Amino acid sequence: MFRKYHVETTQQLKSSVQRGIRAKISDQYPALDDVLDDIMPKKAVVVLGKCADKVNVVLVDDVPIFFQHRDGPYFPVLRLVHRYPEMMPRLRVDKGAIRFVISGANIMCPGLTSAGATMHDECEADEPVAIYAEGKEHALAIGITKMSTEEIRSVNKGIGVDLVHYLRDGLWTATA
Amino acid sequence: MDPIEVEYCSTCTCPLEYCENVACARGAAEKLSDVKLEEKASSEQATTTTSETGGDASEDGTKTKSGKKSKSKAKEVVITRMSRNRRKMITNVAGLEKFDVDLKEASKAFGKKFACGCSVTKGATGKDELDLQGDYSEQLGELIVKTYDVSAEDLRFVDKSKF
Structure with missing residues (x-):
């Protein structure tokens, strides 16, 4: 999604719209509830950036925090997941998958079911997840599940998680 | 929930543990520290040989430079x-x-x-x-x-x- 990241237009948000976004985010990531004020301080300038292909980015004081494709769920930026790892379900891929994930590949089921991989949390299909890797402490990508974890185990073939944001993609390097 | 501060590599911007996965100079340096030493030794040799023929080399260098410029234009x-x-x-x-x-x-x-x-x-x-x-x-x-x-x-x- 972010092979290149370029904000075409920005729009300052009305406080009511801001509140709507906050509500949606806290709805989606209940674990963030008590730190949401740190992430999006009430006084901060919240701006919505529009990117190519209907991607919206929520910028707080000019720093991307969340992004969204069309009306889909809000995804956190990787840096935010690094700060608050508990905010979303975690899936851990095996060692062999790391280099593919870092270059932006979707996550195939075998990479999640093999011996080195673990699925820390159970989740349904179409849920935002953080991708970790065997032997690593921090997340390396954000994705959206295409099947539930149960299905991933039983089918064990094809794309399990669609990748949306990964280390060193356009969005990452733009905020470096 | 307290925020965790993650250290990022200054060259490849990744968390430090991923340096080895993205062909970052720092990660490579750690892994190949002994190989690099060898390289250094060989490069030192190379420099001595070039210094001997330094006179000719500089002449050549200017020639190719001007040629390149006109070509790129x-x-x-x-x-x-x-x-x-x-x-x-x-x-x-x-x-x-x-x-x-x-x-x-x-x-x-x-x-x-x-x-x-x-x-x-x-x-x-x-x-x-x-x-x-x-x-x-x-x-x-x-x-x-x-x-x-x-x-x-x-x-x-x-x-x-x-x-």
Whole structure:
């Protein structure tokens, strides 16, 4: 999604719209509830950036925090997941998958079911997840599940998680 | 829930543990520290040999430099991004004809590929150029290198827009 990241237009948000976004985010990531004020301080300038292909980015004081494709769920930026790892379900891929994930590949089921991989949390299909890797402490990508974890185990073939944001993609390097 | 401060590598911007996975210089240095030492020794040898023949080398260097300059002036594809009406962009490609590219056919191919208007226009110097409606500067460079006999070094990007 972010092979290149370029904000075409920005729009300052009305406080009511801001509140709507906050509500949606806290709805989606209940674990963030008590730190949401740190992430999006009430006084901060919240701006919505529009990117190519209907991607919206929520910028707080000019720093991307969340992004969204069309009306889909809000995804956190990787840096935010690094700060608050508990905010979303975690899936851990095996060692062999790391280099593919870092270059932006979707996550195939075998990479999640093999011996080195673990699925820390159970989740349904179409849920935002953080991708970790065997032997690593921090997340390396954000994705959206295409099947539930149960299905991933039983089918064990094809794309399990669609990748949306990964280390060193356009969005990452733009905020470096 | 307390925030965790993650340390990022200064060269590859990743968390430090991922340096080894992204061919970052720091990660590579750690892994190949002993190999590097060998390399250093061999490079030292190399420098001594070059210093012996230093006189000739400098002469050669100036010659090739001037030659390169004239060559790059002769053959180059310049991709310019221009703005029109605030947010609308035009991508202009000049110099393709020097690589034996049929501009008319190229314009059709580009127009089709990017689903945009693409036309052959007379440039400032009287040469034919291509104008694409929209900002395709990045993808266009890739496409040109892929389809035509143009290397990535022959491409030059110019940004004349305000955005």
